[in-house]
Structures are given as structure tokens and as C-alpha cells.
Amino acid sequence: MKKPADQPLRPITTAMLLAAGRGERMRPLTDHTPKPLLQAGDKPLIEHHLQKLAAAGFKKVVINLAWLGQKIEDYLGDGNQFGLQIVYSHEVQALETGGGIFQALPLLKNNKGEAEPFALVNGDVFSELDYQKLTALPAGSLAHLFLVDNPTHNPQGDFILEAGWVYDRNQPQQAAGLTFSGCSILDPSIFLDQSAGKFPLAPILRNFMLQEKVTGEKQTDFWLDVGTPERLDYLNNKLG
Template identity: 30%
Template structure:
């Protein structure tokens, strides 16, 4: 089985962080989101992965290379203009030919779910699509029957009403039959949910859901969610990945130095090759690689990159807050 990672989005909701770093490369405890995704796919036995890219595509390509650092082969689909989730999948038509089905993973999803169970459910029920779903009330908008049949998205169809329907959240992870690509128009942007709605109307029962725990899933779509996932790991001890639970609430990357007299409270994630000088105070912060936090600096509830601080206490903003 092959997999594709949809990594081409502009990251509009993630601004201003996504102006500096594409969402799939946002570091969580020193490693980009897409690194965790690839390692999950590799653990499932997947060795060939397609990745589409548009916004800051070169950065993504430079980080991933040919995939050999993970022991996989990575094929890129470079989009000159955003093709959407549907067009992005269709762009891998040649790469996926010969596969009965493939796994799709959104590039801004941070999760540890039962991928083998998802694939097994798809094999057993043999629908066109199996979506991994979780119960996350703030984003619940996928209507699913008690038998696991998906009947609607965001109440757009308002048909196929079953007693005891549940409304759940699509995690951004799915198993898709190759023939679904034939429903996606080539060379034009499209949204895969629009395609799925057409399939539901034409072939009721052909798209199913597979329920996973919401405890180990997070959509890293906004700066607030990006900061929150660090809190969940470092303070709440939520085991997204078992190798992601440091002993305390402070994560310290490779060759990073915290000088005596620096104060770190709440949760703090320090990237690689950082320095926190004596007298600096950090609380509930994420510090990106190669950053020096100077003495007598007080920063709280935000992301630090170079000499810029993105405060998440009162919306998102950018302040030059310490000497570079």
C-alpha cells in the first residue's frame, strides 16, 4: 500500500507562523509534524509516499529529500497553483496506479491513531472510502449512521436520515480506493469533500467511518492549536507518541543551552541550537531552532523565532521583543 500526504496548503489560519514556516514543517518538540507522520506510515509498512507541495514547497522538499532518512521513497507533486484536497489527490494518479486503495494523511494533522485498524476496517467492509472519525464537539460535522455509513457533511445533503445518527469529526486521515480518483476532475482545483458528497448521493453507503480516540489527535490548524498541543504533551502528559513524553514540562532540543539564572515555568519547548540567557523568563512558550533569548527578557504564551515573538495571549501578533 502507498500513502499520500497533503502538504500544499497556504496555512491561512496559521498566519503569521505559516509565513515563516509551512505547516507540515512546524516543529513539535524539535521535530516537524511531517516527520511524525512519515514515521507512523513507515511503522505500518508503507515504503512509498507521495507529498504534494505549493506554499514554500522548496522548504518541504529540502527537508524531506528522497525519504531515505526514514527508509522510504518520497515522490513530490509540485503545484504551481493550489489544487485543493481533491486536485491534490488527483495529482498522484500515475503514482497510485496499480493500487487497490491508498492512505491519505492531511499535512497539518498530529495524531497517533490505529492505522492498522483503519486499513483492516476498509478491507473488511470494502467501501470506496473509509474516513477516520473522532468525537470532538468543536469540529463535529460528519453525519454517520449507527452502522458506520457516512451520510452527510455539514448538513449539506439533509437526506439519508437514520435514527440515532451521530455527528463526528473527520480527522484528516482516510483510506481511499483508487477508483475514487476517477471522480475528481483532472487539472483543476477541487475540494475532496465536494467529491465525497457527490459519491454519497450516487452510491449511498459507499463511504464509511472508522471511530478512533480523540485523545491522541489534534488538527494543528491555528497558532492557538499549535501552542495547545505542546501544553497537552508537556503539562497534561497526553501520550500522542510514547517517545514524546519528557520527564518534566520543559523540553530541551539538541545542543540547546539554558544558562543558570534563566527561569522557565509552565510548559516550554526549546528547539535545537538555542540559548536562553541568564535572567530571561519564559512561560508557556515554544522556541524555534537557532534562537537566542537574551537576558532580562520576559515572554509568555507565544512562539519565538529568531528575534520575533508571536503572542497568543491576545490574538496573534508579531513583536520584535529582544536583541538579535
């Protein structure tokens, strides 16, 4: 099986944070507070991501907003306090991952108006991944995914990782795969055949997996899907 091409990497300085979800499983905590602003240790969850992105050299962060989105924008402002330029993509209703990214693509272009690869981080995860790893997309890849060992709530995993390439775990008899961490790097060209609306990202990724265009690596750093009040309590206990 061929390995991802050993060629110069494409540097990335723009990221997108997904923050539009309602957070149904976190209710009642999210009835009046958007999930990204829930406290994780000494700061809101989204601040952990922004500080790590800035430390890794990112300059611009696009955040999509829907449920209680104005509270997020009011809290973060233009990002100057993090050394970042923050811009917002407002959704009338949450467009799911794929639709939200598609709407934000014009905001993700560089200062010359050119489309470039960007880092993507789910706002409802906590990760100790070194975000420096999000600053370059391997040559020959249209998406690079960071995968983790399967948590108890996703025992079979999402994808298979073989020799640096990611494949769909689409056969029941296959061994348990790995779980997508919510951290990735995407080339905007994967959305060329899409149109505005509400749609998920996963089917798009699976299509390019069939073409061996999706690379990945396993993340061994601490990671948590902060999807329920119990997991948020666990995280706060860990962070002290």
C-alpha cells in the first residue's frame, strides 16, 4: 500500500471553529449558555482552542454561530485579546458540519482572495493535541484527520487508519477502527460539488477516502468529546 507522498507541506494560518450546535445532550446547561462558553477549568471551552491556535501560529479564525451565537461573538469580539483575527459566519439555523463549512468558505480565503487549506476544530471537544500539527496538509491529500482510541460511547470507531491513509470502517466484520477527534485539515476543493444548505461532512470525506485522498494520524494526547454534563464534570475534575 502506497504511503502519503513525501513532498513539501502546504503551510496553513487559517482555522475554523465549529460552534453553531444547540448542545441538546448538554441541556439544561445550554439552555442559556452556548456550549463553547461552558466553563472548562479556568476558562470557557472555546478559549482553550483559541489560545492553542494562536500559540501554533494561526492568524485568522472563522467561527460559525447559530444557537445563542451572539453571546459567543459578544464574549470573544474581534479576537485581538488572543492575538487573532476572528470573523463570524452566522447561520439562521445550524447547517450541520458540511453546510456550515460551505457557507463559511468565502471567509476562509486568504488576504488575496485565494482558497487555501484550513484547519478545522470542533468546538465541543477538548484536546491536548499540539495544534502545530494542524498547520500543514500533506501533499497529495485533500483532508487530514486526527484519530483517537474509541471512547465508550463510540466503541466501533469511525474510520480505519492504514499506512497513513484513512478509510471508512464500512464492513461489520472489520476490527474496531478509530474515532475521529474533531480536529482535521481540509482542502476547500472537497466542497466543489456541493451547494448551500444543511448537510454533514462525513459523506464527503468518505467519498474522497475511496479515492485515497484522505490521510490521517493517531492522536495519543488526552482528548474528550465534551458532549454531556457528566463528561464536562469529568473534564473539570481533571483540569482541577
